[in-house]
Each structure stands twice: as structure tokens, then as C-alpha cells.
Amino acid sequence: MVASVVVFLTMAILSVYCAGLEVLPPGPVNGTLGGNVFFKTTINPTTLSAIVWTFGDPPVIIVDFLSSEGPVTGEGYVGRISLDNSTGSLELLKLTIADNGEYRVILRVSDLMYLSNTSLNVYETVSGASITITPNPPIIEGGSVTLTCDAAGFNITREWMKDGHPVSSGDNIILSEDKRVLSIKKRTDSGEYLCRVSNHVSSENASDTVNVIYGPDGMEIRVPNEIEVGQKFTLTCSADSNPPASYTWMHNETEIPGHSPEFTKEKDEYSDSGEYSCTATNDVTGNKTSVVHKLSVKAEGSLTPDGLSVVVITGIVIIVLLVVEVAVSVAVYFIKKNGSNVEPMHRGGSQQHVYENPSPVYENPSPVYENPSPENTSPVYENPSPVRDNTQQNQSPPLPLTDFKSTYDTRIMQ
Numbered sequence: 001m002v003a004s005v006v007v008f009l010t011m012a013i014l015s016v017y018c019a020g021l022e023v024l025p026p027g028p029v030n031g032t033l034g035g036n037v038f039f040k041t042t043i044n045p046t047t048l049s050a051i052v053w054t055f056g057d058p059p060v061i062i063v064d065f066l067s068s069e070g071p072v073t074g075e076g077y078v079g080r081i082s083l084d085n086s087t088g089s090l091e092l093l094k095l096t097i098a099d100n101g102e103y104r105v106i107l108r109v110s111d112l113m114y115l116s117n118t119s120l121n122v123y124e125t126v127s128g129a130s131i132t133i134t135p136n137p138p139i140i141e142g143g144s145v146t147l148t149c150d151a152a153g154f155n156i157t158r159e160w161m162k163d164g165h166p167v168s169s170g171d172n173i174i175l176s177e178d179k180r181v182l183s184i185k186k187r188t189d190s191g192e193y194l195c196r197v198s199n200h201v202s203s204e205n206a207s208d209t210v211n212v213i214y215g216p217d218g219m220e221i222r223v224p225n226e227i228e229v230g231q232k233f234t235l236t237c238s239a240d241s242n243p244p245a246s247y248t249w250m251h252n253e254t255e256i257p258g259h260s261p262e263f264t265k266e267k268d269e270y271s272d273s274g275e276y277s278c279t280a281t282n283d284v285t286g287n288k289t290s291v292v293h294k295l296s297v298k299a300e301g302s303l304t305p306d307g308l309s310v311v312v313i314t315g316i317v318i319i320v321l322l323v324v325e326v327a328v329s330v331a332v333y334f335i336k337k338n339g340s341n342v343e344p345m346h347r348g349g350s351q352q353h354v355y356e357n358p359s360p361v362y363e364n365p366s367p368v369y370e371n372p373s374p375e376n377t378s379p380v381y382e383n384p385s386p387v388r389d390n391t392q393q394n395q396s397p398p399l400p401l402t403d404f405k406s407t408y409d410t411r412i413m414q
Helices: 002-015 310-340 404-413
Strands: 029-032 037-039 050-055 060-066 070-073 081-083 090-092 101-109 112-123 127-134 145-152 157-162 181-184 191-198 203-210 212-222 226-228 233-242 246-251 254-256 262-265 274-281 288-298
Touching (some): 060 081, 060 090, 127 191, 127 203, 145 203, 212 274, 212 288, 233 274, 233 288
Parallel strands (some): 029 112, 226 288
Antiparallel strands (some): 037 090, 050 060, 060 070, 081 090, 101 112, 157 191, 191 203, 212 233, 233 262, 246 254, 246 274, 274 288
């Protein structure tokens, strides 16, 4: 062993003065605890005069090979190595966690010396993956719920999924920094959770189901307000609850047998009028919630097919008629008011008089005397009134007739 160390030191010194080339691929190399790993060099098979493999710093000899003397195996590596004398490649067997670290090789080919190094990561195979839920079921909404993922292994990572979808930190889900612990708090967080634990050499899954208990809440009752006597009626009650709630019906403080969310009576009576209450109970949490509704049974024929009473329908009709009457009255008032302020010619849609012949035409403009004697000196006209050709596009009402003769006489007198 002393000779081997001397040879190694000598070769290390010589490497300073010789061409140094990388003969190992970039690391690190990954290995499994208890398995094997192969450090393969890039040297083509040839005659190597010297091969030295060391581990760690300060260096520990793994194998020292001289072509003239053969290989010398270092302490702790006997039976655990396999050396290729033509390439300098090394196989390390039965890996332990202590094998994690830096490895160096020195190869000599004729007068050339090659020096290269790499690293090894030994991973323990992942095993025993499991999820622990706290507190133990049942899990009640509002409390703190945590899921813890554990497994055996070295350099492991974790990934969570819910119902087949990746999970990340959000408003209602919190993940620890190493993703080992997941915390939830809402009813919507119910589902199947999977934790995948892995490292570079192996992986393993663990899964569990979370069922968050809640309710009852969001209570609702569906029931008619009024029905006619002798009819069938159904009352329906519902609430949000996990597990599903059980229901209790009461009529005027008298319990109705059964625990169904529906209550049906084939033929009602007047005595069925009154208050109906529905109580929903979560049998796991013991929580209860109730709702009350009034039902009125009316005489036969007093309701329309829609369930409205005749009185209500009559009232609605009267109100509608009154509204229509008021609207019509207002419309008529404004029509009359606007009509009285409009000139007759404007009502016809024309705002300009058009005359074919605006000048008066007289059939006989000269006076005719029946008797030329002085006793009768008043002129007589055959047609004393002017005649107009009133072919107007929009005719105005005719002017009142006047006694043209009297007017003429009056003018003569003046």
C-alpha cells in the first residue's frame, strides 16, 4: 500500500506538467442504496500503463493499477470494485450512504496523463409511504385538519394531488415548506388525497380519503300557500348536510310520522290548514335547523288553476281596468287641449293656401238698367256677386253671402 501511495503522488505531481483532459462525463452519478454504479470513461480501449481511482479529500485509494504489477485495492473496497484495465472504467458495488462524495481518476497512456473527477449521490429507495390524518374521523367542518405524508428514503420530495388534480397552497389549503404537511378546513376539501414520494432512483404513492362532516344548513321548504279542499298536496323540505339529514314534520305542533324530506296527502281537508314546520337533523353532529310555512285550505272552486283565489283575481282585474280608464282619460284630455290650439287649415296637414286663380271674376261687371227712365236710376246687376274659381288644393270654409246691391247703393250714396 505504501508503494501505491508513492506511485499515486508521483503521478499526481506529473499531472501538473502533462496534458489534462476530462475523461469522465459530467456528474453527478446517481446510485441506489445497496445497488451498483458504473463510472465509465471516454477512453477507447487501449494499453494503459497506470490507473488510479481515489475517493474524497484527502484522497483515499480505491484501486491502484500498474501494468507491470497489476491492481492494488484500497481498504474497504475489496470485493466491491470491478476495473476495466483497457479503458480505466470502474464499477462500484454494494453502495452505502458513506459512498456519497467526490471521485477522481488518473490515467496514463504512453507519455500522456489524463486527470478527471465526478461525484456520486447514493439514494435510499423510497419505501413505507403513508398519510396520517389528524384528528381521527369524523372530521367536523370548522376544525383544524392536517394530512401528514411520511416515507423512508434519502433526498426525497413530495407531491400532493386531490381527486387526480395537483394541489397547491391557496385560501383554504396550506402546505408546509417541505410539503410534508397539508392543512384543510372547508367542506369542499372532501375528496381523495394522494401523496407521491420520490427521489432520483425511486418513487412510491400513498392515498387516503377525507370526508368533512357539516350541516344541516341552507334550509328550504317548498309548499303551496293555498289549495282547494279535496286536492292532493306535497310538502318538500331540503338542507345541505353531510351525511344527509333526517327530517321531522310538525302540523300545528303535532308530529307527522316518518322522517322523509317529503310529506304527501292524497286528499286534503279544511283541518289541514295551519302551520307546517320541518326540522332537519345531522345524526353525526347532532345539529338541527327548522323552517315554518303556513298552508290555507279553501273551498272548492275558489282558486284558479294557478292557485290564486277568485277574490285576488277580481281585485287584480279591477285595478287593471282603473289604470286603463285613467290612461284613456288623460290621453283624450291632451288630444282635445292640443286640438283647440290648432288652426283648421293646419289640421289638414297643409300650412299654405294655393289658389288656381286668386283674382275675382265677374260674369257681367257693367251695370244693366231695365228701364232707362229717370225714375229708375238704380243699376241692376244680373250677377252682382263676384264668382271665384275656388279650385284650391285645400279649400277654406265658404265666406258668408252679402247683399251686394245694398252695399253698392250704400257706396253710391256716399
